[in-house]
């Protein structure tokens with residue numbers, strides 16, 4: 250087959266967050282860039298991940314607000330869910346963001362966009378059906394897909410993933426979700442609030458990477474929404490039934506449902522990429538690369554989910570920036586040099602940056618200190634009638650910030666306030682300095698940090714000092 254031949258500075262495979270940031274950064278610096286995408290521009294986040302899930306959650310949280318408005322003295326007739334209209338809202342959200350990630354926009358930047366599957370044929374050449382591309386450097390940003398549940402009979406059962414759940418036309422009567430990670434909890438709460446019966450089966454612990462104290466607040470909210478949570482149990486067998494599916498757990502318990510959603514984590518998309526021909530190693534969790542995202546092939550970088558260093562859109566975008574900084578600004582940058590926040594957009598949301606208390610203790614042991622504050626003691630939260638949750642600051646013995654976690658209304662935005670201090674390894678006393686507007690939820694960081702110093706600031710010596718000074722004033 251005759252293919253069009255192209256030589257370029259950078260060839261990017263995959264037009265999700267990681268690929269798009271790499272391609273746009275290089276193109277804006279005048280580099281000749283080729284971008285391959287075999288599916289939809291924007292990748293998982295725009296089409297099957299963050300955007301549709303957050304649009305669905307907004308509809309669900311709105312239904313909940315209407316349902317619970319009576320607690321504030323606002324009477325309503327209760328929400329009526331028009332599921333096709335909810336789906337249209339999701340489609341509109343995707344369509345509104347799509348221009349940012351579109352082929353036209355990238356072509357406008359001078360990127361050659363090829364909508365075909367790409368594969369390496371040697372260490373510096375990529376083929377697709379119509380093209381042969383030789384490049385000085387490559388970025389593999391091919392993402393991940395839902396892991397198939399290791400359950401007997403799963404291949405004979407219709408199950409949904411994050412790609413197919415958006416095609417379900419009517420609200421599921423009973424959604425059984427395998428996996429209690431961010432996907433399981435977010436979509437579980439969303440469907441429950443829209444009117445589905447929801448069961449989450451989690452093999453280990455709900456939201457296992459987050460602070461367990463704060464996960465309790467999310468668990469309580471899910472239970473209040475009517476979500477059934479089965480924790481610490483594996484599914485052994487799946488069967489098709491007349492009305493949907495049945496799952497038998499290892500304990501023998503059988504759960505019947507109308508729909509099954511697989512949300513037990515992700516596997517790297519490396520199929521048909523020709524990694525061997527390029528001398529690149531990979532496993533299920535991703536392509537092997539170092540902290541600057543370099544693979545064993547010095548021409549090839551990995552970015553985003555496929556780099557096996559976390560699965561978040563902003564991390565994927567950061568990876569793109571790291572590659573552009575290293576390649577085209579000559580700034581040696583490690584991907585681990587940024588403190589990456591993570592948020593779960595349940596209601597209330599749960600968020601963190603840096604280390605959790607458990608992670609810090611596992612490496613630093615007794616040196617770790619924490620300071621917490623509850624929204625029960627935050628005037629804005631009281632005024633809003635939403636006092637559940639709180640924050641936790643994690644420090645080293647000398648007060649260096651190691652991480653922060655928050656759960657409660659707007660915790661996702663609140664944690665963002667701590668990203669820079671954590672990244673800069675600021676001290677907890679720095680958090681006591683800014684004056685926060687009253688009444689805001691953001692005041693809570695200062696209160697938590699203040700509590701860390703309370704024994705000293707209002708201790709015996711401070712009282713003696715104040716008493717001495719007051720003699721002269």
Ligand SMILES: Cc1cc2nc3c(=O)[nH]c(=O)nc-3n(C[C@H](O)[C@H](O)[C@H](O)COP(=O)(O)OP(=O)(O)OC[C@H]3O[C@@H](n4cnc5c(N)ncnc54)[C@H](O)[C@@H]3O)c2cc1C
Nearest residue numbers: 263265266267287288292293298367392553554560561562
């Ligand atoms: C339901 C859900 C909700 C999520 N919510 C959030 C959230 O709220 N916040 C957050 O930060 N993250 C969220 N994520 C995670 C986020 O979607 C991913 O971390 C992000 O999309 C990763 O971007 P990426 O560029 O690495 O890969 P992707 O977005 O997966 O893009 C990879 C692209 O590569 C293409 N590709 C693959 N192989 C080839 C090939 N050989 N040739 C050409 N093209 C190829 C694919 O078609 C795809 O478009 C969510 C994920 C899911 C599933």
Ligand SMILES: NC(=O)c1ccc[n+]([C@@H]2O[C@H](COP(=O)([O-])OP(=O)(O)OC[C@H]3O[C@@H](n4cnc5c(N)ncnc54)[C@H](O)[C@@H]3O)[C@@H](O)[C@H]2O)c1
Nearest residue numbers: 428429430431432433450451452453512513514560592593
């Ligand atoms: N708000 C967000 O930022 C957001 C939202 C959704 C997804 N994501 C990203 O997408 C990725 C995938 O999310 P996810 O929730 O599928 O994965 P995950 O790996 O975060 O969680 C999967 C859960 O499934 C459990 N599990 C594994 N095998 C199981 C089995 N056989 N039966 C029952 N439970 C099992 C695990 O113990 C784990 O708790 C995550 O890494 C996350 O970072 C992020």
